[in-house]
Amino acid sequence: MKKVIVFGGASAIATEIEKLFAAEGAELCLLDTKMSRLQAVRDDILARYKTRIELIEFNALDFGNHNQAFHQAVETLGGVDIVLVAYGTLPNQEKAQNDIEYAIEHFNINATSIISLSSIVANYFEEKGSGTLAVISSVAGDRGRKSNYLYGSAKGAISIFLQGLRNRLSRKNVSVITIKPGIVDTPMTAHLPKNFLFAKVDVVARSIFEGINAQKDIIYVPGYWRLIMCVIKHIPETIFKRLNL
Numbered sequence: 001m002k003k004v005i006v007f008g009g010a011s012a013i014a015t016e017i018e019k020l021f022a023a024e025g026a027e028l029c030l031l032d033t034k035m036s037r038l039q040a041v042r043d044d045i046l047a048r049y050k051t052r053i054e055l056i057e058f059n060a061l062d063f064g065n066h067n068q069a070f071h072q073a074v075e076t077l078g079g080v081d082i083v084l085v086a087y088g089t090l091p092n093q094e095k096a097q098n099d100i101e102y103a104i105e106h107f108n109i110n111a112t113s114i115i116s117l118s119s120i121v122a123n124y125f126e127e128k129g130s131g132t133l134a135v136i137s138s139v140a141g142d143r144g145r146k147s148n149y150l151y152g153s154a155k156g157a158i159s160i161f162l163q164g165l166r167n168r169l170s171r172k173n174v175s176v177i178t179i180k181p182g183i184v185d186t187p188m189t190a191h192l193p194k195n196f197l198f199a200k201v202d203v204v205a206r207s208i209f210e211g212i213n214a215q216k217d218i219i220y221v222p223g224y225w226r227l228i229m230c231v232i233k234h235i236p237e238t239i240f241k242r243l244n245l
Helices: 012-024 035-046 063-077 095-097 100-128 149-169 201-213 224-233
Strands: 004-005 027-032 053-057 082-085 131-136 174-180 217-220
Touching: 004 012, 004 063, 012 027, 012 035, 012 082, 012 201, 027 035, 027 063, 035 053, 035 174, 053 063, 053 082, 053 149, 095 100, 095 149, 100 131, 100 174, 131 149, 149 174, 174 201, 174 224, 201 217, 217 224
Parallel strands: 004 027, 004 082, 027 053, 082 131, 131 174, 174 217
Antiparallel strands: none
């Protein structure tokens, strides 16, 4: 029976992934900022599947509590096989350009806190000699664009960090998985105008779940984003800086 810890356990994508783990009998420990949201997620899952779900409040910006929160989750479950880090914010780029405190706060949520957690989890799995760390980054981290470069730079930092972590742990029987969703129809993107590139959250969750089980290194979801970002990354900078992206 798998034991799974999810940071950001009340987020839309995480909730759908948790249902898939619960369906196969995994035990879950969910961490998020508000206990009321976690309780609602737990009630919904338990109405569908019979499993064990533990809840812990967690503040990503409380760096001093990261180690304690993770080890509390491990102790509560009696071990861990998979850790999924699935939280983040989508900051307003224009506001970030004019409010440095706002920009730093969101960079810390989207990058620094995840680097902190990933380091703690990686060290634990390395000592244990097994485990899977899966982290939701974004295709936005593949190239900086004027419309969201604060968000993109944070996701880019995560992706590069995880790449190095994966290289370090490849001989330690520890999997490090970078998840790169495109645009997903969730509450975080509700304010954005919808187009054909928006993916349904259940479809994205299924792809992530299958990618984690298959121990893939990098998961683009939906898969067509791998091709899209390959093209975008190879546009010469002299041309790219003139594009309205």
